[in-house]
Amino acid sequence: MPEAIILFDGVCNLCQWSVRFIIARDPREVFRFASLQSHAGRELLAAHGLPTPTAPESVVLVQSGKAYVESEAALRIARRLRPPWSLLYALIVAPRPLRDAIYRFVARNRYRWFGRQEACWLPTPELRGRFLE
Secondary structure (H helix, E strand, O other): OOOEEEEEOOOEHHHHHHHHHHHHOOOOOOEEEEEOOOHHHHHHHHHOOOOOOOOOOOOEEEEOOEEEEHHHHHHHHHHOOOOOHHHHHHHHHOOHHHHHHHHHHHHHHHHHHHOEOOOOOOOOOOOHHHEOO
8 A cells, every 4th residue: 555645536626736736746756646536535535434525625645544634634745745845734733723724715615716627637647657546
């Protein structure tokens, strides 16, 4: 099993952009990816007692046998990226209710602001090995 798996909304334009952003800043290839809508994504959600969403509202980071959601997932992902992005992890000291409220506000509005696709994004052949199906 990969060291760290990011589950993302495969039809969300912001989420797809975020995956490409992470890949470009993850030179050690720490992260693997699966859409929340995929078989692998649904299995990982179930394995960690998380609901299988019909309208995914959070990125999920599965790392070291634990699942992280919302702002904690985003900040833990940032911590593993190359600088300066890793410095964002310092925001973990902010109260979680505040961090998560901001996260949820963006999540609720992401389709309106960034749009969505009719089908999940498919990685290029060069990146396919970093994605779980």
